[in-house]
Amino acid sequence: MAEVISRELLEILACPKCKGEVELDEKRPALICRRCMLVYEIRDGIPVMLIDEATPLEETQDPDGK
Numbered sequence: 001m002a003e004v005i006s007r008e009l010l011e012i013l014a015c016p017k018c019k020g021e022v023e024l025d026e027k028r029p030a031l032i033c034r035r036c037m038l039v040y041e042i043r044d045g046i047p048v049m050l051i052d053e054a055t056p057l058e059e060t061q062d063p064d065g066k
């Protein structure tokens with residue numbers, strides 16, 4: 001699978017709300033902050049790191065579901 005965004009970029013990105021680490025979801029694609037339960041969309045390879053643009057993370061969609 002092609003990289004949605006580079007690992008280097010992912011490492012420097014932080015949640016604009018809590019300044020914490022974000023996690024890549026390659027399926028959407030999007031970046032997820034589990035602390036804030038927010039999903040930041042990636043549009044044309046550019047993560048939209050804006051609280052106003054973020055959507056709430058729904059736990060029921062978690063594919064691991066353990």
Ligand SMILES: [Zn+2]
Pocket residue numbers: 015016017018019020033034035036037
């Ligand atoms: Zn956060």
